[in-house]
Amino acid sequence: MSHVYVLVEQSAGQLGPVTSELITAARPLGVVSAVVVGKPGEAVAVAPALAEAGAAQVIDATAEDYDARLILPEVDALHALGAANPAPIVVAATAAGNEIAGRLAARLASGVLTNVIGIDDNGAARHEIFGGTIVTTAAAGGACPIYTVRPGAVKAQPEAGAGAVAPMPLPVATNKDVKVFSFTPAVHGDRPDLNQANVVVSGGRGVGSEDGFHDYVEALADVLGGAVGATRDAVDEGFAPASAQIGQTGATVSPDLYFALGISGAIQHLSGMQTSGTIVAVNQDQDEPIFQIADIGIVGDLEEIVPALVAELEKR
Template sequence: MTKTLVWVEHDGAAVKDATLSAITAASKLGEVHLLVAGQGVGAVADAAAKIAGVGKVHVADDAAYANGLAENVAPLVAGLMDSHDAFVAPATTSGKNIAPRVAALLDVMQVSEILSVEGPKTFTRPIYAGNAIATVESSDAKLVVTVRGTAFDKAAREGGSGTVEAVASTGDTGVTQFVGEEIAKSERPELTSAKIIVSGGRALGSAEKFEEVIVPLADKLGAGVGASRAAVDAGYVPNDYQVGQTGKIVAPEVYIAVGISGAIQHLAGMKDSKTIIAINKDEDAPIFQVADLGLVGDLFNLVPELTGKL
């Protein structure tokens, strides 16, 4: 049976949702093993072993992996690939940092952001900003795959009985050094796991108007806050709010696009949302072609009115 190694993305305390989707994808290839790398990650490993469908959890507990530096993690993964047929990682910022390095060390082609598993080495993946879906087949002996989380259901966090096994560290490569990090803290749900997202576009005109119009609606709905690339480039909000091909790929239950015209790169990041609601004064805006509900009018009047009625 094919043995698949899944890299576990975690925050030092809990397994992140993106990993659960990657596990579901990996289960379609064969037996699922997990890799938990970090420092003081015993609790994460125990939680990972309880995930449904997991057979074994490899734990690399070492200071070299404390900050998840891809240059240190990739050699660890490559070493474990002697006993595995495929490596799967979520297509997150971290996953997309580690997987190509693993592919390079193994001298194989990476299959990026798969949407489905069609066979032992056959997958579908988006091309042309999601406007076309390609079916690709790998001819390499080892597979390296990243998974678009919105395309797969999340594996259950409970129900599994995997065994935990320590693996030897490959140490610090000395190539890079962790200097520091600035993490944006918010009481709102994270975009990739939010059930409702309210996004604003360039039409809002300023950071002050974005805060005045978008944030109260999001607060009323308990929603995550997103933005188009144009809004981010204009400085209305930080980069981690960006939804789209060059931002975050989301698929919430409800996606509310306010003042967003619907450029291809933005649609690529949110068109899998269950229900899309668009508010825009331009009735010919491309966003209305994918919207389930559309409201044509001045967002500065409509959105406060909507917020007030909630």
């Protein structure tokens, strides 16, 4: 039976939500072997969650000095697996994931497809181009075709697996390896991760200012327990940080509920959120493109509508 390797996204034994998406995306290619690269004990910690997501096997690729090495442990582990028992490899389309994919492609002499939104059982992968207006299909050659899957593009569909853990010691570091001597962990707020949130509230240039972004976008997101997003215009104006940007040059999200506040609906933004479940748009101009894809459209002033909505939600 065919099989496929999936590089697990995890930190200190906590499974990243995108991993379930990767396992779902990889499943058409064969039986999933989830590869956990990290410090000893982390694979065992996430094995139950990986089994629930659909992994038939958990490969425990560990190294005591993992925290002091950069990118190479993941590349070494996947290279060893692919060289010994060739199979497709699926990783997340993050900055690190794309670099891992490129290094693996060179080592394994296999093709690589980046930022895909789905994989078919024949090995072909789908890409969105021109702001999501066209979907293309491509295939990668080699014994170990490599795919990086865009976070949020595939809806996770858990499927019970065995989750049996198999140890795989990593090669020791050499004096040629890049070593990390210190690092500062990212500080996460109380809001959910943008790529994984069930509710996203986004603001565009129409919110008017940084204060408006706080008063309307952040206030509504907080009362709904959602994440905060922004258009590129809002980021360029300084209303929101770059990490909140959604669209062709930002994050791709697919929440159950998406609020678009003061957003015109340029194709660059729509490409990052048009697969959302229910889209609610609030804008003063009824002719804006955002209303063409909105499930609920409200034409009016944010200053009146959003505070009233927040007040009503707080009562409930």
